Amino acid sequence: MANDGVLISFEGIDASGKNTQSRMLFEYFKRSGTPCEFISFPDYTTTIGQEIRSFLDHKKQYNAETRHTLYAANKYEHKETIEKWIAEGKIVVINRYTESNLAYGAANGLSLEWLAQLESKMPRADYVFLLKLSPEASLSRKKTRDLYEADIAYLNRVSSVYEALVEPGRWFVIKADQPKDLIHYEIAKTISTLEAEKSNINRGSVSQSSRIQ
Numbered sequence: 001m002a003n004d005g006v007l008i009s010f011e012g013i014d015a016s017g018k019n020t021q022s023r024m025l026f027e028y029f030k031r032s033g034t035p036c037e038f039i040s041f042p043d044y045t046t047t048i049g050q051e052i053r054s055f056l057d058h059k060k061q062y063n064a065e066t067r068h069t070l071y072a073a074n075k076y077e078h079k080e081t082i083e084k085w086i087a088e089g090k091i092v093v094i095n096r097y098t099e100s101n102l103a104y105g106a107a108n109g110l111s112l113e114w115l116a117q118l119e120s121k122m123p124r125a126d127y128v129f130l131l132k133l134s135p136e137a138s139l140s141r142k143k144t145r146d147l148y149e150a151d152i153a154y155l156n157r158v159s160s161v162y163e164a165l166v167e168p169g170r171w172f173v174i175k176a177d178q179p180k181d182l183i184h185y186e187i188a189k190t191i192s193t194l195e196a197e198k199s200n201i202n203r204g205s206v207s208q209s210s211r212i213q
Contacts, residue, residue, distance in 0.1 A: 005086030007123055008191070009097035011162060012131035013155050015141040016176045017183065021131060022095040024184045025191070029091050037085045040095035041075055048074045068105040072118040075101075082123055098122050099165060107157035127194065129187055130162055131176035 008025065010018040019040065029036040043049045052070050054060040062070070075098065085092045098119035105115040135155035166173060172190055174183055 005089050007092045007125045008127045009094045009125040010129050011099050013138050013158050015138040016131040016133040018095050018131055020180055021183055022093050025187060026093045028188055034091055036091040038093050043074055046077050064108045064110055068101055071101045075122055079122060086123060097125055099128060103158050103161040106161045107154055128171045130171055130173045132173050133176040137177060
């Protein structure tokens with residue numbers, strides 16, 4: 001990997017394998033000796049995270065604006081830490097990040113522009129892996145489900161928003177109905193190719209600068 005810090009996020013509907021694949025990639029970097037960190041959102045260990053857990057478990061009720069503001073605030077609790085990791089040149093692997101709030105919030109009927117503004121002060125992901133799985137397959141994978149996970153119509157809307165958010169060159173859509181090792185291989189190969197291309201571009205820039213001097 002390049003010396004610059006890189007932020008890699010994993011997105012997708014519930015039970016698409018985000019936690020599995022993000023952790024597999026993190027372990028892949030650790031085995032290779034690459035400085036790396038892992039974090040998952042929501043972080044239920046914080047005070048804000050506990051509030052999120054309470055409404056997902058039907059123990060509290062909040063309107064959509066409040067819920068998605070809490071999701072954003074949960075990330076801001078870790079903003080300085082994530083920025084520090086990036087500044088140290090580490091690879092930061094994140095299970096669910098800012099794009100998750102956009103997809104789920106827009107599927108809840110909130111303005112995409114408003115949601116993007118909520119998340120705008122967090123570091124931007126360099127690469128986003130969208131694990132694509134049908135809502136029907138999601139339901140078959142997980143029997144115990146929270147407030148959002150149990151609504152197949154809602155999951156269909158989330159999937160549609162995710163697809164609309166895809167940016168070629170930064171987002172990479174991976175079929176999530178494959179064996180997990182095959183998915184991991186595809187992700188690791190994509191990362192290696194992207195970083196090799198970036199290194200070649202950086203070397204070319206340095207060479208050009210040397211010639212100019």
